[in-house]
Amino acid sequence: MIPLLPFKKTRIAPTPSGFLHLGNLLSFVLTAALARRNGASILLRIDDLDRERYHDDYVLDILDTLNFMEIPWDEGPRTLSEFRQQYSQTHRLHLYQHALDQLRSTGQVFACSCSRSLLNQLSPDGSYPGTCTKNGPALSEAQINWRLHTxxxxxxxxxxLEQGNISTALPALMQFFVVRKKNGIPSYQLSSLIDDIHFGVDFIVRGNDLWHSSLAQTYLSELISTNDFGKAGFYHHDLLHDSEGTKLSKTAGSISIQYLRKEGMKKEEIYQHLAEYCGLQAGTIKNWETFAIQYFETKQQHQLLHSPADAD
Structure with a gap:
């Protein structure tokens, strides 16, 4: 059975940086199923701050895929024009800047001019070596990252949902994470948090590769204006992998839903294809509802789900 949870709004938040694949579809389906089971609303939020990888065709692919796969949403753009005019993150730049100004005024950020190659040399494991924490450049300088004191x-x-309530520290790889990039654009961690607060999102479904992002955004939420993000619930689902064990990715050129459709697959066949990736009984799958029921029943049979309200 799809879990009952105490939340009011969730979101589907793809990036228009490539054509959607089955891994994206899995996240969308689980989000929709949890929302409809719990009488919560669904926001479609398209994260388009990365303008170097943005393309209108990818926005159209998001809208077309959701409609073709009959995945519902209650708030957000229905057309490319509506997205551009009302829902693009460029319309919320002032909200991100307000948060950055607050972090700056309270001394929570420092400037870092280190290149990625230098950081890789100093810290091969990817953690920040602390090079600019004390004697870095001024925050007003151009082409510098703003990093958070952590x-x-x-x-x-x-x-x-997967482990109940968890008390943990920010991992080493997320210490001193970036909140504003060298081009002056807010980082994903900051913009995603501010958007969730702005739209009143209180439950987030995402892949387990974004567990560290959930921690970073929770950490950051405690440093900005009064908000309820710390009360939000999360479900970090398993990722899908190809036959070689590589996770499905837009940037890696994974087979897209658009490609499957061009090959003649119907909606039901795509859901059955997704079920096969997840180890489910594909023949019983007809739509996103039947997929989600079987998915969550399988997880519960293996005792892989808990209530976010359960204490450890």
Whole structure:
């Protein structure tokens, strides 16, 4: 059975940086199923701040795929024109800047001019070596990152469907994470958080590769204006992998839903294809509802789900 949870709004939040694949579809379906089971609304939020990879065709692909696969949403753009005029993240730049100004005024950020190649040399494991934490450039300089002062001891409480309530610290790879990039654009961690607060999202479904992002955004939420993000629930689902064990990715050129449709696959066949990736009984799948029921029943049979309200 699809879990009952205490939340009011969730979101589908793809990036228009490539054509959608089955991994994206999995996240969308689980989001829709949890929302409809719990009487919550669904926001379609298209994250388009990465203008170097943005293309109108990818926005159209998002809208077309959701409609073709009959995945519902209650708030957000229905057309490319509506997205451009009302829902693009460019319309919320002032909200991101307000948060950055607040972090700056309270001394929560520092400037970092280190190149990616230098950081890789100094710290091969990907963690930030702290090079600019004390004697870095001024925040007013051009072409510098703004990084957050973080503490490795600070404990965060995360409410998850997969493990219940978890108390944990920010991992080493997320210490001093970037909140504003060198081009002056807010980072994903900041813009995603501000959007969720702005739209009143209180439950987030995402792949388990974004677990660290959930921690970073929870950490950041405690440093900005009063908000309820710390009470939000999360579900971090398993990722889909190809036959070689590589996770499905738009940037890696994984087979897109658009490609499957051009090959003649109907909606039901695509859902059955998704079910095969997830180890489900594909022959019983007809739509996103029947897929989700079987998916969550399988997880519950293996005791892989808990209520976010359950304490450890």
């Amino acid at each position: 503490s490795p001891e600070k404990q965060l409480m995360i409410h998850t």
